[in-house]
Amino acid sequence: MxxxxxxxxxxxxxxxxxxxxxxxxxxxxxIRFEQVLPTNKTIEEIDFMEYIDGMNMSSYNNKFKQKNEIKSIIDVLKKTNYRRVIWHKKTDLTDKYLDFALLYKKEYHIFGLSEKGYLTVDEKTYKVTKQPQELFHELLKIMAIKKE
CATH class of the missing domain: 1.20.5 (Single alpha-helices involved in coiled-coils or other helix-helix interfaces)
Known part of the structure; x- marks a missing residue:
């Protein structure tokens, strides 16, 4: 016994x-960005919706439909790796934050990136492994150029 x-x-x-x-x-x-994407289908459009800086919000509604524009944005996101976050980290009200959506086959997937390096994709959260501020500012620069 x-x-x-x-x-x-x-x-x-x-x-x-x-x-x-x-x-x-x-x-x-x-993990690589390809594993973060909810699908491996071709991205048809990227829509940058807003930039949040603490309590201030700027709406953009910039649509990127050209293949070279989409490729340049995806290349920025591929520059780093990501780690899965088991417990979802809520974004601080003091965080700088970008909201954008990727369209595949008429289905939008919502992305959010904080300056601290947290990437939310639909309901999942990932942490940027290296240079989160650089990644954030590079995407913000692309979004601001399109607005002009």
């Missing part, structure tokens, strides 16, 4: 360690 009890604990401990290692791997291992 005691040997059976030890085997059960050994099995339960092993399963627990495998689950813990899987959760840590899921949250820590960086």
């Amino acid at each position: 005691k040997g059976l009890f030890n085997k059960k604990w050994l099995l339960i401990s092993f399963i627990g360690l495998v689950l813990l290692a899987s959760i840590i791997w899921y949250a820590v291992v960086p």
Whole structure:
């Protein structure tokens, strides 16, 4: 009976360690932007909707439909890797934040990027692994140029 009890604990401990290692791997291992996208279909349009700076909001509604414009924006987003965030981090009211949408086959996916490096895609959240401020300002620059 005691040997059976030890085997059960050994099995339960092993399963627990495998689950813990899987959760840590899921949250820590960086992924590419292609894995962040909700689909691998061709992007038809990118719509920059707004820029939020603390309590101030600027609406843009800039639509990028040209393939070279879309490619340049996606290239900026591909410059870094992302980590999954298990618990969703809400954006501070003091954060700078960009809202934009990607259109695939008449289906919009909403993206939000904070200057601190949190990227939300629909309901999922990711953390930019390197140079989040640079990525944010590069996208903001593209959006501001289109507005002029």
